[in-house]
Each structure stands twice: as structure tokens, then as C-alpha cells.
Amino acid sequence: MKSLEPLPTVHPPRDASSASVRARRLRPLEGKAAGTLIVHEVYRSIQGESTFAGLPCVFVRLTACHLRCSYCDTPHAFHQGEAMGLDAVLAEVEKHGGGLVELTGGEPLLQEESYPLMTALADRGWTVLLETSGGLPIDRVDPRARVILDVKTPASGEAGANVWSNLDRLKPTDEVKFVLGDRGDFEWSLDVIRRHGLVGRCPILMSAVFDRVDPTELAGWILESGLPIRLQVQLHKILWDPKARGV
Numbered sequence: 001m002k003s004l005e006p007l008p009t010v011h012p013p014r015d016a017s018s019a020s021v022r023a024r025r026l027r028p029l030e031g032k033a034a035g036t037l038i039v040h041e042v043y044r045s046i047q048g049e050s051t052f053a054g055l056p057c058v059f060v061r062l063t064a065c066h067l068r069c070s071y072c073d074t075p076h077a078f079h080q081g082e083a084m085g086l087d088a089v090l091a092e093v094e095k096h097g098g099g100l101v102e103l104t105g106g107e108p109l110l111q112e113e114s115y116p117l118m119t120a121l122a123d124r125g126w127t128v129l130l131e132t133s134g135g136l137p138i139d140r141v142d143p144r145a146r147v148i149l150d151v152k153t154p155a156s157g158e159a160g161a162n163v164w165s166n167l168d169r170l171k172p173t174d175e176v177k178f179v180l181g182d183r184g185d186f187e188w189s190l191d192v193i194r195r196h197g198l199v200g201r202c203p204i205l206m207s208a209v210f211d212r213v214d215p216t217e218l219a220g221w222i223l224e225s226g227l228p229i230r231l232q233v234q235l236h237k238i239l240w241d242p243k244a245r246g247v
Contacts, residue, residue, distance in 0.1 A: 022066050025064065025065065025066050025068075025078070026064055026066060026110065028063050028064045028078070028079050028080075028081060029063070029064050029110065029111065032083060032111070033083065035085060035086060035113060036083045036084060036085050036086075036113065037062060037083070037084055037085075037086070037089055037111050037113045037114065037117065038062065038063040038064065038081040038082070038083055038084075038111065039060065039061070039062060039063065039081055039082060039083075039084045039089060040061040040062060040063045040076070040077045040080055040081040040105070040106065041059070041061045042058065042059065042060050042061070042089070042092045042093065042096070043058070043059055043096070044056060044057070044058045044059070044096040044097075044098060045057065045059060046235065046239065047100070047102070047235075048234050048235040048239075049148075049177075049205070049207070049232050049234060049235070050129065050148050050175055050177075050205065050232075051175060051203050051205075051230065052100060052129065053232070053235050054235060055100055056098045056100065057098065057100045057101065057102055057129075058093050058096045058097075058098055058100065058101045058102070059101075059102050059104060060089060060093060060101065060102070060103050060104070060108075060117075061074070061077055061104050061105060061106065062077075062081070062103065062104070062105045062106050062107075062108045062110075062111055062114065063077055063078075063079070063080065063081030063105070063106050064077075064078060064079075064081075064105070064106050064107065064110055064111075065077070065078055065105055065106045065107040065110070065133070066107060066110060066135065066161075067107065067133055067135055067152070067158045067161055068157070068158070069133075069152065069156040069157060069158050069179075070155060070156055070157045070181070071155070071156065071179060071181060071209040071210070071212070073210065074105070074106070077105055077106040078106065086113055086116060086117055086120065089117060090117070090120055090121070090124070093121065093126070094124070099125070099126060099127060100126070100127045100129070101121055101126045101127070101128055101129070102128075102129040102130070102131055102148075103117065103118060103128070103129070103130050103131065104131040105131070105133075107132065107133050107135065107136065108130065108131070108132065109130075109132055109136045109138070109141075110136070115140055115141065115142070118130065118141065118142045118144075118145045119142045119144075122142055122144040122145060127146070128142070128144065128145040128146065129145070129146050129148055130145050130146070130147050130148065131148045131150070132147060132148070132149060132150065133150050133152065133158075133161070134149050134150045134151050134152060134161075134162050134163060134166055135152070135158070135161040135162065135163060136163060137163055137165070137166065138163075138166050138169055139169055143171065146173050146174055146175070147170070147171070147174040147175070148174070148175045148176075148177055148205075149166055149167075149170065149174060149175070149176045149177065150177045150178075150179065151167075151176060151177065151178050151189070151192060153178055153179060153180060153181065153185040153188060153189060154181075154184065154185060154188055155180070155181025155182055155184070155185045155209070156179065156181070164196075167192075167196045167198065168196075170198075170201055170202050171202065172201070172202055173202070174202045175202055175203045175204075175205055176198060176202060176203070176204055176205065177205040177206070177207065177232070178192075178204075178205070178206050178207070179206075179207045179208075179209060180206060180207065180208055180209060180213055180218060181209045181212055181213065182212075182213065183221070186206075186218070186221050189206065190225060190227070193227065193229075199227060199228060203230055204227070204228070204229045204230065205229070205230050205232050206218060206222065206229050206230070206231060206232065207231075207232040207233075207234060208233075210234060215231065215233050218231060219231055
């Protein structure tokens with residue numbers, strides 16, 4: 001399917017295109033040695049989102065992001081992290097065990113070594129999830145990895161960063177996610193779903209921005225749409241304090 005031009009936003013986009021802004025945001029990766037990853041944390045918890053919600057999962061959270069979404073709940077990952085070799089990351093993941101692993105961030109695709117890491121994990125029999133902002137191409141991701149692609153909605157302030165060709169690359173095992181800050185975001189997302197023919201291509205997920213949109217209200221919108229959209233409720237924020245880290 002031919003990629004379509006991005007839809008107009010209803011909120012002014014943030015300036016993520018400025019070279020100086022991008023350089024400042026990627027400063028935590030400066031001087032990183034080839035073959036290493038700047039890792040914010042590795043931990044095992046309950047998967048709170050996606051169609052894998054509720055399952056034990058090992059999370060590899062990488063440092064740095066080139067975007068600044070208005071609702072971001074992991075700003076600590078913008079700057080904090082330590083350099084780890086690929087083998088060290090693999091060993092840390094396998095120490096936790098369980099068979100399900102997710103690369104997240106920040107934005108994991110900013111680090112070149114994330115690609116061989118996903119391949120190595122898949123080679124070892126892990127089910128690999130990639131949580132990505134949708135602001136970078138996913139064409140080089142190992143096809144065995146399951147991409148959870150975030151489509152940035154207008155209320156995020158980063159809708160202008162969406163790489164729309166990513167929607168054409170989605171596999172049946174991938175998932176596409178919309179995080180909604182208001183009813184306008186919902187209508188905008190429905191337009192994206194229809195224009196890009198996403199129904200039947202892969203699971204479609206919708207989440208309410210925590211403490212901004214009532215999930216019950218979102219459930220009603222989904223039912224009204226008549227589309228097979230899966231409601232997400234960020235299970236980890238229900239089980240633990242919404243501001244807790246490492247869960």
C-alpha cells in the first residue's frame with residue numbers, strides 16, 4: 001500500500017527536527033563505544049501493555065530519546081544509563097529468564113546495537129518485543145521481533161515525527177498503538193486506521209493518557225466505532241504506584 005501524507009495536527013508540533021535540539025537530546029549517547037549499549041535498566045516484571053499484558057517479561061530499557069511527548073512517563077531514561085557490551089546485556093537478560101523480553105526506552109532504535117541484540121535474543125529462543133516511538137524506520141528490525149509501533153497522536157506534541165512508511169511494514173505479528181489525550185486524538189486515530197487499512201493487518205491498541213482520559217470513556221468510544229480495537233489500561237500502573245520505576 002502506498003504511504004499517505006501525514007494528517008494535520010490539532011496541536012502545534014514540538015521542534016524535534018532542529019539539528020541542535022536533536023544533538024542535545026542524543027548527548028547521552030556521545031562517545032559510546034561500538035558494540036556497546038547505553039542501558040538505563042534491565043528488570044523483570046509483569047508486561048503492562050500490548051497483547052502480552054499480564055505475562056512475566058524481562059525489560060531492557062535503553063537510554064535517550066529524540067522525542068519529548070507531552071505524556072511521557074519515563075523521562076528518567078532520557079539521560080541516565082551505563083555502557084554495557086552486547087554479551088553483558090544478553091547475560092543479564094538470561095539471568096532473569098522467562099522467555100519473553102522487551103526492548104524499550106527512551107527510543108531503542110537510536111542505538112545501532114539494538115538490532116544485533118534483538119537478533120541474538122531471537123537466536124536464543126526468546127520472544128522479542130520492540131517498543132518503538134514510530135519516529136524511526138523499522139525496516140532493519142529482525143523479522144522475528146514483534147514490533148509494537150507507537151503512532152504519535154496530536155496531543156503528544158510529536159505527531160510530526162511519525163515515519164508513516166512504517167505502517168506499510170507492519171507484519172501480522174506486530175502491533176500498532178495509539179495513546180490518546182482527548183477525543184480529538186481518537187477521531188484522528190480512526191482516520192489513520194482507515195486511511196492506512198490497518199484493520200485486519202495486525203492488532204490495534206488504544207491507551208488513554210493516564211489521569212487525562214477516562215479509560216471507561218475510551219471504552220465507549222471504541223464500542224461506538226465498531227472497529228476491532230483493543231483497549232489498554234497500563235496494567236503496571238494499576239498494580240503498582242504509577243510513578244514507580246523498575247516495575
